[in-house]
Amino acid sequence: xxPVGEDLAGAKWHRPVDRIGFAVVSNxxxxxxxxxxxxxxxxxxxxxxxxxxxxxxxxxxxxxxHYRRGCSFPLTASHFDSPRL
Numbered sequence: 642x643x644p645v646g647e648d649l650a651g652a653k654w655h656r657p658v659d660r661i662g663f664a665v666v667s668n669x670x671x672x673x674x675x676x677x678x679x680x681x682x683x684x685x686x687x688x689x690x691x692x693x694x695x696x697x698x699x700x701x702x703x704x705x706x707h708y709r710r711g712c713s714f715p716l717t718a719s720h721f722d723s724p725r726l
Contacts, residue, residue: 659705662703663702668696697723
């Protein structure tokens with residue numbers, strides 16, 4: 642797994658309470674864990690050992706616009722790329 646991300650305050654564009662951010666994450670299951678599940682092992686990610694294990698990728702971005710004290714509007718976008726079954 643390798644996560645990368647950033648979260649910035651809006652001071653640079655004269656909106657100090659606003660926030661913008663993004664994250665990129667890529668996950669995969671190791672071969673020894675795949676073998677463990679294939680031989681009947683249990684874990685928090687349950688599988689029957691016949692699944693198509695592959696890398697799972699996530700990209701997410703957001704902007705939070707603060708209208709006034711106690712009132713904000715978030716805008717988010719996400720993309721998931723999961724292994725095929």
